[in-house]
Amino acid sequence: MEVVVEGRRGIRGVIAEIRGDKVRMVRFVRGRLPKSTEGAVSKVERKLGERLRKDLSRFLSGKVVDFSAYKVGAETGTVFQRKVWKVMRRIPYGSTRSYGWIAKKIGKPGAARAVGNACGSNPLPIIQPCHRVVASGGKLGGFSGGLPLKRKLLALEGIAL
DNA sequence: ACTGATACGTTCT
DNA sequence: AGAACGTATCAGT
Numbered sequence: 011m012e013v014v015v016e017g018r019r020g021i022r023g024v025i026a027e028i029r030g031d032k033v034r035m036v037r038f039v040r041g042r043l044p045k046s047t048e049g050a051v052s053k054v055e056r057k058l059g060e061r062l063r064k065d066l067s068r069f070l071s072g073k074v075v076d077f078s079a080y081k082v083g084a085e086t087g088t089v090f091q092r093k094v095w096k097v098m099r100r101i102p103y104g105s106t107r108s109y110g111w112i113a114k115k116i117g118k119p120g121a122a123r124a125v126g127n128a129c130g131s132n133p134l135p136i137i138q139p140c141h142r143v144v145a146s147g148g149k150l151g152g153f154s155g156g157l158p159l160k161r162k163l164l165a166l167e168g169i170a171l
Numbered sequence: 172a173c174t175g176a177t178a179c180g181t182t183c184t
Numbered sequence: 185a186g187a188a189c190g191t192a193t194c195a196g197t
Contacts, residue, residue, distance in 0.1 A: 091181090122180085122191040125180090127189055127190075128182095150190095152189090173196105175195090180191105181188105
């Protein structure tokens with residue numbers, strides 16, 4: 011089931027894909043918003059979809075939302091990437107951590123650059139908040155969806171970089 | 172504050 | 185095996 015949420019302030023919208031009781035993928039919308047597809051889905055799935063739609067909508071309007079309780083599909087990514095994503099999910103709303111900080115956290119100091127790669131292949135932006143991972147020394151770092159988007163996401167959480 | 176050089180770990184090709 | 189990367193640090197300017 012696909013959940014489509016309209017955004018504001020320069021973020022067009024977000025699409026999330028749900029399968030069973032897990033969120034499988036999230037991506038930002040570029041062009042026009044497609045329609046939400048449901049088809050024949052189970053009750054749990056419909057329910058999860060509704061909850062996620064609300065949470066994403068709240069997040070996109072600048073509300074404080076905690077996504078850490080959502081179950082996510084764990085079938086993708088290498089061992090290293092999954093470690094990075096796991097730590098990433100625990101970065102609280104409104105705060106940031108550096109690539110190097112995550113590297114240390116997973117027992118691989120010196121792998122800061124590799125952490126950057128892993129962030130870039132995050133299949134679940136917002137839910138796994140890769141935008142909260144920044145460079146050391148108060149610098150913004152990179153973003154595969156484009157730096158302006160990273161700035162907007164951080165701005166939603168009250169962080170100006 | 173910015174530039175270049177160098178070391179670094181993981182993932183592509 | 186080599187190159188590419190969403191980095192970090194340090195020495196210059």
